[in-house]
Amino acid sequence: MARYRVLFGLWLAIWLVLWALGKNAMPLCVLLGSLVAAIAELACTALAAKHLRLSLSAPLSVQKGEEVSVCVQVENTGLFSLATLSAQVCCRNLLTDERSCRALRISAPGRQRQSEVVTFAGLRCGKLELTLPELRVYDLFGLYGRRVAENVRTFSLVLPKLYPVQLQTGERTIPDFDSDEYSMRHPGDDPSETFALREYVPGDRVRSIHWKLTEKTGDVIVRQLGLPVDHSILLLLDNSAPEACTPADKESLGELTASVSAALCAAGLTHHIAWYDRNQDAVSSVPVEGEDTLTPALAELLAARIVPDEQTVLEHFAQCGGSLDYAHVVLLTLRPEQEPIPEGESGPLFTVVPCGAAVSREEGVYLAL
Known part of the structure; x- marks a missing residue:
C-alpha cells in the first residue's frame, strides 16, 4: 500500500510541476481530477465496506492426511464494488495447538457473491478451529486499507488413525442389574x-x-x-502433561484414546470419556453408546488442550467434585511414571495406559478390563 501512495504522490507532483511551468490549464485539470477521483473512490470504498457479509465453510470431517479445503464467501449487498479484499484464513489445531495461516485476495463486485478456496495440508488429527481474524478492503488506487472486524469461524475434524487394540473383558465389565454395587464414598437416593x-x-x-x-x-x-455404582467404563484422558510435549505426543494421546473407545464400541461396551476442561475449570465428559455416537464424542475429545501442569487429571477431577463411581477407569497419560492410585473395596479398578514412545503404532495396546 505504501508503494501505491508513493506512486500516486509522484503522479500528482508531476502534473503540479507541469502546471507550474506551463501556460495552459490541462495539467491543473488532470491534477484536480485525480484528487477528486481518489476522494470519491475512498468514499465509495468506505461505504461499500459496510455492506460486506462474510462466511467460512469447511467439511465436517476429513481423514488424516487429506487436505482441508476452506471456502471463503464474500457477499457485497451494496451498489459499489470493491476492487481488492485482503484476508488471512487461520487454522488452529485445538488438540496439538499447531497454527498456520493462508493469505487470500479477492474482489467483491456490487450486488454479487464471490468465493475463494484455501487449503491446509499435512494436518495432524484434532479439532480444527478455522477463523478469519482480519479482512482489509482497499480502494481502486490502493491508497487506503480499511479493516473490517468480523468474528467469522468454523470447525472441522481431522479423524484419527486408530491404533490396534487387543481387548479382553472380564465379568466385572458386564453389567449385572440384579446385583448392583454401591459407592463407598458418596451417598445417593x-x-x-x-x-x-x-x-x-x-x-x-x-x-x-x-x-x-x-x-x-x-x-x-x-x-x-x-448410590449405585455405574457399571460403565470411564476413559480418562490426562491432558495435564508433566512437561512441554511435542505435537506428535499430543496427537498420539488423542489417537490412543479414540482407539480404545472404538475398540470398546466394537465390543458393544458403553462408556464415558472424560478430561479436564481448562476453559470451564471443570471436568468434561461425553457418553459413548456405540459407533454412531463416537464421532460426535471425538469432536469434543480432540479439542482438549494438552498443556504442562503439575496436577494430574485425577487431582483436577477431585477438586471439581467429580465422581469415579465406575466399574473400571482407564487412565491414558503422557506421564512416564504414574503415582499409585488407591482403590477402595467397592471403588473402580484402575488401568494406566502410558502413551508416547511406550506405544507402538504397529503393535498397539493390550487392555484387560
Missing part, C-alpha cells in the same frame, strides 16, 4: 441401600429418620441412602 448413619441436622427429611435407632439411642438418627 436409592432407598434399598444404606450409605451411612448419622445424627439429625436441620434440613434433613423426616422420612430419612431411622426410628428404631432413634428410640434405642435417644438421639435422632438419620439414614443416608446409597
